[in-house]
Amino acid sequence: DAKTTQPPSMDCAEGRAANLPCNHSTISGNEYVYWYRQIHSQGPQYIIHGLKNNETNEMASLIITEDRKSSTLILPHATLRDTAVYYCIVRVVTNAGKSTFGDGTTLTVKP
Amino acid sequence: EPEVTQTPSHQVTQMGQEVILRCVPISNHLYFYWYRQILGQKVEFLVSFYNNEISEKSEIFDDQFSVERPDGSNFTLKIRSTKLEDSAMYFCASSLGGTRAQPQHFGDGTRLSIL
Numbered sequence: 001d002a003k004t005t006q007p008p009s010m011d012c013a014e015g016r017a018a019n020l021p022c023n024h025s026t027i028s029g030n031e032y033v034y035w036y037r038q039i040h041s042q043g044p045q046y047i048i049h050g051l052k053n054n055e056t057n058e059m060a061s062l063i064i065t066e067d068r069k070s071s072t073l074i075l076p077h078a079t080l081r082d083t084a085v086y087y088c089i090v091r092v093v094t095n096a097g098k099s100t101f102g103d104g105t106t107l108t109v110k111p
Numbered sequence: 112e113p114e115v116t117q118t119p120s121h122q123v124t125q126m127g128q129e130v131i132l133r134c135v136p137i138s139n140h141l142y143f144y145w146y147r148q149i150l151g152q153k154v155e156f157l158v159s160f161y162n163n164e165i166s167e168k169s170e171i172f173d174d175q176f177s178v179e180r181p182d183g184s185n186f187t188l189k190i191r192s193t194k195l196e197d198s199a200m201y202f203c204a205s206s207l208g209g210t211r212a213q214p215q216h217f218g219d220g221t222r223l224s225i226l
């Protein structure tokens with residue numbers, strides 16, 4: 001699986017958009033980008049995933065660059081409950097494929 | 112929304128004892144996984160399981176570990192003779208399969224403490 005690089009930490013003001021970047025310059029054509037978050041040692045929570053098109057769901061938006069070498073997770077209106085470690089994972093899509101977690105980005109949402 | 116449930120939430124065991132961690136995956140999911148996270152470290156893959164067989168396992172998943180789907184709903188991880196270094200959070204996950212790119216959904220974990 002391709003390696004990902006994320007900033008170790010970011011701050012965001014409550015109510016503002018949080019933009020979390022991820023670099024995956026060695027991504028292959030059969031690898032998707034997944035985002036998870038982990039709130040205080042709870043289980044990782046799935047947020048969103050995509051291949052090459054931008055994606056949006058009720059939690060977030062995912063913007064993937066045209067060359068697919070980087071992506072940005074956008075939380076449009078961050079709340080204090082969005083404080084968590086956010087993981088960008090690139091995964092070969094075989095049904096039994098494992099997820100390889102890095103260190104992620106610790107997002108702190110401040111009042 | 113359906114979720115993966117794990118029991119117990121905290122398990123304390125003496126070193127050398129056997130322990131079984133239990134998981135109930137999302138009901139229509141076909142692929143099952145175990146991960147662990149040692150305190151302060153990354154989430155690490157242990158094993159994936161499909162159609163009553165191990166699909167992939169990591170080097171962590173040695174002969175002391177085994178997995179089983181004893182019935183249509185439970186998925187278990189057994190550690191045969193626990194060591195101090197097995198102390199960690201253990202997360203079960205499941206995915207739907209069948210359609211490409213289905214995400215894995217995780218339970219909230221079992222904290223295993225080996226004394």
